[in-house]
Every structure is written in C-alpha cells, then in structure tokens.
Amino acid sequence: xxxxxxxxxxxxxxxxxxxxxxxxxxxxxxxxxxxxxxxxxxxxxxxxxxxxxxxxxxxxxxxxxxxxxxxxxxxxxxxxxxxxxxxxxxxxxxxxxxxxxxxxxxxxxxxxxxxxxxxxxxxxxxxxxxxxxxxxxxxxxxxxxxxxxxxxxxxxxxxxxxxxxxxxxxxxxxxxxxxxxxxxxxxxxxxxxxxxxxxxxxxxxxxxxxxxxxxxxxxxxxxxxxxxxxxxxxxxxx
Amino acid sequence: xxxxxxxxxxxxxxxxxxxxxxxxxxxxxxxxxxxxxxxxxxxxxxxxxxxxxxxxxxxxxxxxxxxxxxxxxxxxxxxxxxxxxxxxxxxxxxxxxxxxxxxxxxxxxxxxxxxxxxxxxxxxxxxxxxxxxxxxxxx
Numbered sequence: 001x002x003x004x005x006x007x008x009x010x011x012x013x014x015x016x017x018x019x020x021x022x023x024x025x026x027x028x029x030x031x032x033x034x035x036x037x038x039x040x041x042x043x044x045x046x047x048x049x050x051x052x053x054x055x056x057x058x059x060x061x062x063x064x065x066x067x068x069x070x071x072x073x074x075x076x077x078x079x080x081x082x083x084x085x086x087x088x089x090x091x092x093x094x095x096x097x098x099x100x101x102x103x104x105x106x107x108x109x110x111x112x113x114x115x116x117x118x119x120x121x122x123x124x125x126x127x128x129x130x131x132x133x134x135x136x137x138x139x140x141x142x143x144x145x146x147x148x149x150x151x152x153x154x155x156x157x158x159x160x161x162x163x164x165x166x167x168x169x170x171x172x173x174x175x176x177x178x179x180x181x182x183x184x185x186x187x188x189x190x191x192x193x194x195x196x197x198x199x200x201x202x203x204x205x206x207x208x209x210x211x212x213x214x215x216x217x218x219x220x221x222x223x224x225x226x227x228x229x230x231x232x233x234x235x236x237x238x
Numbered sequence: 239x240x241x242x243x244x245x246x247x248x249x250x251x252x253x254x255x256x257x258x259x260x261x262x263x264x265x266x267x268x269x270x271x272x273x274x275x276x277x278x279x280x281x282x283x284x285x286x287x288x289x290x291x292x293x294x295x296x297x298x299x300x301x302x303x304x305x306x307x308x309x310x311x312x313x314x315x316x317x318x319x320x321x322x323x324x325x326x327x328x329x330x331x332x333x334x335x336x337x338x339x340x341x342x343x344x345x346x347x348x349x350x351x352x353x354x355x356x357x358x359x360x361x362x363x364x365x366x367x368x369x370x371x372x373x374x375x376x377x
Contacts, residue, residue, distance in 0.1 A: 007247035076243030093336040
C-alpha cells in the first residue's frame with residue numbers, strides 16, 4: 001500500500017479553495033495566469049499558495065524571479081514565502097537541471113510533494129498544471145477532493161479542440177469546472193459565444209499583452225501589466 | 239523533520255485499514271523503507287510512535303516493523319542494472335538531500351553508470367511502502 005495518498009487531503013484540510021489552472025496545450029499562458037492570479041489574490045489580502053505542477057517545464061519560479069529560496073523542514077516541508085505567498089515547485093530539488101522522467105516517475109514525484117507539503121491555512125491554492133490530460137492531472141483529480149478547474153484557451157482552433165476534450169473528461173468525471181478564460185485575446189475576436197455552447201461558464205478575457213515579457217521575473221511589475229489588470233477584472237466579476 | 243509527514247501517512251493508512259476491516263486494535267504495521275529515499279529509520283520510528291500516542295485505544299499494543307529494502311535500478315537505454323551504493327560517490331550533500339525529499343530527482347543526479355542515460359527504472363527500494371497491517375477484529 002502506498003501510504004502517501006492517504007495524507008494528501010489532510011495536508012489540504014485548511015485550504016479554502018483549490019484551483020487547478022489547466023489547458024490542452026503548452027504556450028497558452030497557464031503559468032502566467034496562475035502566477036498573476038496568485039499574486040492578485042495575495043495582494044487583495046488573501047492567504048495564497050502557488051504550486052507549480054508542470055514538472056516537464058516548470059516556469060512559475062522564472063515568472064516570480066524566485067532565486068535562492070528553499071522550503072523549511074517542519075513535520076514535512078513548508079514552502080518559502082515569495083512576494084507574500086507560499087510557493088512550491090520541483091525546482092527546489094532539481095537545481096534548474098532537466099528532469100527527464102517517464103510518466104510513472106512524474107506520478108511518484110507529484111504524490112510525494114502533495115503528501116509532504118505543509119500548506120497550513122490558505123484561502124486559495126493555485127495549481128499551475130502541465131498541458132493536457134496526463135498523470136499529473138489525473139492525480140490531482142484523484143487525490144484533491146476540493147479541486148476546481150479553470151481552463152485557459154486562446155482563439156486557436158487547435159487549442160480549442162483540446163479544451164473541448166479536457167472539458168469532456170472533467171464533465172464525465174463530475175469534476176467542478178469554474179469555467180474558461182480566453183487568453184491572448186486579439187481585437188475583434190471573441191470566444192464568449194463559442195465557449196458558452198460548451199455548457200461551461202465563460203470567465204472572461206485577457207488581452208494579448210506585449211508588455212508581459214518585460215515584467216517576467218519581477219512580481220511588482222507583473223502586477224502592473226495589462227494582463228494583471230484583466231485578471232483583476234475577471235476576479236471582481238466573480 | 240521531513241520523516242514526520244511520511245510517518246503520519248503510515249498512521250493514517252493504518253487507521254483507514256482499521257475502519258475498512260473493522261479492527262478494534264492494530265497489532266502490527268510493517269513498513270518497507272526504500273534505500274533511495276534514505277529515510278532515517280530511528281527518526282521515522284520515533285515519529286510513528288509519537289503520532290500513535292494520540293490514538294491510544296487503536297494502537298495500544300502496536301508493533302512497528304521497519305524493513306529496509308535495497309534500491310535497484312535498470313537502465314531503459316542500455317539495460318545495465320546497478321545498486322544505489324554503486325553510483326553515489328559523486329553525489330554532494332545537497333544532491334543526497336534532494337533525493338531524500340523527492341527520490342525521482344535521482345534521474346538528474348545519478349544517471350546510468352554505464353551509458354549516462356537519465357532514462358532508468360527504479361526497480362525496487364524507492365521510498366516508504368506499507369507491506370501489511372495486522373489487526374484484531376471487533377468481537
């Protein structure tokens with residue numbers, strides 16, 4: 001018996017909301033959205049945790065400019081505070097080297113981190129998910145009872161097709177779906193009606209923001225971007 | 239101590255088993271400690287004993303058996319098989335510690351000693367595993 005799976009929900013017992021930021025493809029802004037959502041909620045006075053579960057391409061630490069931080073050992077591992085929120089990533093243990101793992105290895109590493117990370121009291125835990133539906137997503141669905149999914153899409157037909165598949169699977173498994181966010185929105189393009197036909201809430205749009213790249217690595221600058229302003233509106237609407 | 243979190247998972251597993259099987263007492267918990275994770279056996283045992291103190295009725299006569307399991311690896315690329323101690327000489331303390339927290343990062347720090355591929359299987363001895371839970375059923 002793998003004992004670790006039985007302790008995961010205890011680790012999350014004092015977490016109010018768990019939001020998995022997911023999407024069918026890479027490069028659609030899941031990490032940017034996760035990090036800026038977490039920073040925005042934290043700035044609004046909430047207790048926030050952020051977990052980068054994209055072990056193939058962890059990047060939340062790059063967005064946050066997190067260097068030289070390491071979790072503390074206290075009846076498990078306690079994530080360090082980065083810009084007012086708790087931040088957990090495999091990067092603490094890989095020293096930014098490439099982690100070449102087969103799927104079973106990722107599965108084991110995710111379960112390990114979920115089992116030993118002591119989040120304490122949080123209003124929100126934001127999970128930056130890897131692209132698509134794989135072992136990590138299935139583990140989150142299986143082991144995190146309170147999780148809700150926030151799906152990111154762009155206007156690309158290729159991305160939308162994968163989003164449909166993701167939504168179908170989540171519906172089939174009866175997993176709560178917060179809704180879909182249209183990211184990198186260009187002028188005169190709206191996905192709102194198309195998303196509503198998928199029978200899920202349309203959460204809002206985030207304009208394509210050419211200024212985002214210059215803010216990478218600096219949480220204060222990230223919060224000043226148009227991207228962050230759009231995320232702020234999206235939260236207020238809810 | 240990081241061992242505490244894993245010890246807690248073992249105790250919760252025993253409690254869950256007791257509930258499912260209708261045990262009024264847990265008589266023995268046998269846990270396998272995989273060599274790769276380098277769990278401190280004494281620390282782990284101390285943690286389990288501390289945690290079960292809070293559930294005296296279920297764990298009043300519980301025997302804790304900890305069995306160490308050697309770690310064995312097999313390269314998916316060249317087929318070479320090796321043991322943990324065959325390939326640890328170049329590890330620094332930080333790398334040992336990283337493997338202790340997340341054993342899968344061994345794929346970074348301990349590639350196949352023959353072909354240097356990170357693509358290997360951990361055949362056995364990864365981490366903490368509950369082998370058996372023996373209990374006394376309610377009369």
